[in-house]
Amino acid sequence: MSRHSEIKKTVLRGVYEDNAGIPRSTHGKRQSKFAADSQEPVHSSRYPGKAVLVAVLGLVALLGFNLRLVTVDVAGPAAMQVVEEQPLPSYRVQLPVPVSPVGALIPGNDQLVSPEPIQSLDDATITSGRYDTMLTRLGMPMADLFNLQVQTIVIDPGHGGIDPGATGHLGLKEKDVVLDIAKRLRDKLAVTGKYRVLLTREGDRKVFLKERVAFAKENRADLFISTHVNSLPPGAGSLNYVETYYFGPHTDQRSLELAEKENRDSDYAMGDFREVIARIGDTLKTEESKQLANSIHKHLYNNMKRRNRGLIDAGAKTGPFMVLLGVEVPSVLIEVSCISNKAEEARLSTPEYRDRIADYLKTGIVDYLEERAHRRTIEGGIIQNVAKQER
């Protein structure tokens, strides 16, 4: 394949991902209210009509053999109390999930569920009587159930104090770089006026992983962002790459080694994680973390690449990081740069470069949050519509 064709392919995928990341509207065709003729029919239905919705859901149910379905109970706790005495039909929304793995990679792909296989339809069906099951099995955050906004973002600058993290050839330390980036990121997010942004450490001090997790819990974090800087062994010192992790099994030997390094002070051995990793499965936390990781990584990598063509895209992927496991909300660990690369270390030593990195992280986070809010507005509308229709 020629270089031009390769570039074209990359660009087309980029256009696709950009556009697939924008939630589709459920609005009907809008009649302009600026038209003089008010007698013309006004198609102002915000959501599809009942009949259409019933037909679509029916069709989806019939064609279930090619779609994976998940059912979300919208009856809520009130219905739960009645269920024991007299079973009531639960209000359900059945959301089709494309089988294609490509769709699974795309953030904001109108999915409320993990794109990973669900064992059977029964596995994914939770009625009002199994409300608590839904919480535990899908790991659905309370914020999502009650449509609460993201309010608190906890940023976690890795290492600190006696633990310098990685150190570059010129002596630059990971703990200092990530603290500076975290502070800049906090300020950038705070000026939006929408979020309370907290750091797990404000100064150069040692914070254990458990303390970081406890801090996020105590402060009722809605998002958790851990920042780190990569370092490679001397033989690979000229390489420079960025990668973003969300919690899950390791995808390669390197991510396992990295997790072992970052988990050093966790008081847990890797063996202890196995059961937890297997149990955590496909939760909405994982899915939201994945979308957050994808959004941050896309902005970070694509923007940084223009300043350094040699930058390697190690992707957004799963890794068994203790700090991500402990936090119960969408959480990611970002290796924002590679300090073992001499040129990169020189760049990292300038405030301008660190500020840019903070900018890219902020854009990725805000993009994710806006997409998520839009997605939930649409889903909320559909759920209300179905509920009305069932009544």
Add this chain to the structure above:
Amino acid sequence: MSPNKKDNMQYIGIDLGTSRSVVSASNGNRKWVESYVGWPKDFVAKKMLGKRVLFGSEALEHRLALNLSRPLQNGVLKEGTERDEAAVQELIGHLIELADVEPGKDICVAVGVPAEALKVNKIAIRNAISEYAKNLMVVSEPFSVAYGLGTLDNTMILDIGAGTVDFCIMHGTVPMEDDQRSILMAGDYVDEQLLKLLTEKHPEADFSLNMVRRFKEKHGFVGSSKRRVKVEAPVDGIFTEFDITEEMRRACESPMPAIVETVIDLIAGFDPEFQESVRKNIIIAGGGSQLSGLDTFLTEATKQFEPCKFTCIDDPLHAGADGALELAADMPEEFLEKL
């Protein structure tokens, strides 16, 4: 997507500009319209005009009887202006009508919009298009131009429109925030400057914004000009000839310092190894590229910094829409299905 579905697809590229909007379709149709949308103000106006909505020059002609909108006035939809959103929807519908799609065909649309609008209005614009097309994508105008020209690597596109001048560095991927910049000193700004200069020099004459825009489109230039620019404007109702060469030059050159500064600054933030390549490949698109002598002027102006090579494209009117059409047609089936 099955081969039958692909065969049944009609591809459409749209360049949704501040001043002009252009459509280019896979059936060979290429049309353009000035980006004005007008709704009759009352039932009398509606009866007189005989239409629910008017577009382009027809809307301008009857502007006194219309609620007129030029939706992307400064390169973006004004926040919360439903009228502008509705205007974009009407305009897109009109352009698709102009494409004259065969009945029964599925439509796949790619729309190029000003870079700033893509940042702040992408959902509104996408919603507006989704009423008409089975598959759709929205990209920035400079990107669609670059795609059509096949200049996807180590190139800067300079898209001089009416509302904004968009700068975009292509480096083999979809451009991100740092690759793009927009400034508001564009075509409309030049018109305002020209009107101001002419009104100051000839207070006795009646110049209007529409008049000076036409003068600029016909005679606009930067640098030196061998011929004089002479136009006619009414003085006490009598058309009189004026030599506006100097005012035209000053107005057209007014955005140039900002353009040069932005070009230099944007390249300076690029990977040093590739800065030289980008400097040699700066492509000027958009209506503003038709200013006579522009490429030579900018090439000369950047000599005092690091020399750059500017080239104007041949068909600025259709380049954006043609690029968008090519993008829609090239999109692999597995992606298209989900857009």
